[in-house]
Amino acid sequence: MPLVYRAECSHCKNSAGGHDVDVAVKLDDGRTEILRHPLETHDLERLGYTWEKARMEGRLFWVFHYVCEGCGERHDVARKQEATTGCTASLLWVAGGWAAAFLLGYAFFGPRWYKCFWVALVASFGFMIVRSILDSQKESAINLAVDQTERCRKCGGSKFVSLPAAKKKLLPCPKCGTKSMRYDSIGIS
Ligand SMILES: [Zn+2]
């Protein structure tokens, strides 16, 4: 259920907007096509895929939309969907941490279970923190590889703001250049 954002330039009446996030599929020729909401399934089938097939082949991406703070141009950033393995992998990771820490605690304290338990508990939190750091690094790597634009194609700027964050800012209009566009959420679709 993405949020819908819209902005209008108070100077030239140019308008812009869209969802804060869309789903896209990567095609064989390397292009990424955004699936129209709520017709995603229909669009996928038109392109010759089902959800299951596209997911298994790693073709599905979340597309987040950003606005360049320098010129107001919109930028799409695609991030790979990893939903199918994410949960199980995390659980295995934490379980592994628990097991390792429990054995370590046993080696240090012998059969005093309550001490082993606390060591395992603290260690599993440590494992979860490490895991989330690794995940965030992985995500930014994918993000740059797919998008390949660390700088704005139009003005060369490097500051971008997401649509939800753009709500609080007055941004330049990509058409007339006046700093007179403010994004607002107008509903859920
Ligand atoms: Zn304008």
Ligand SMILES: [Zn+2]
């Ligand atoms: Zn720009």
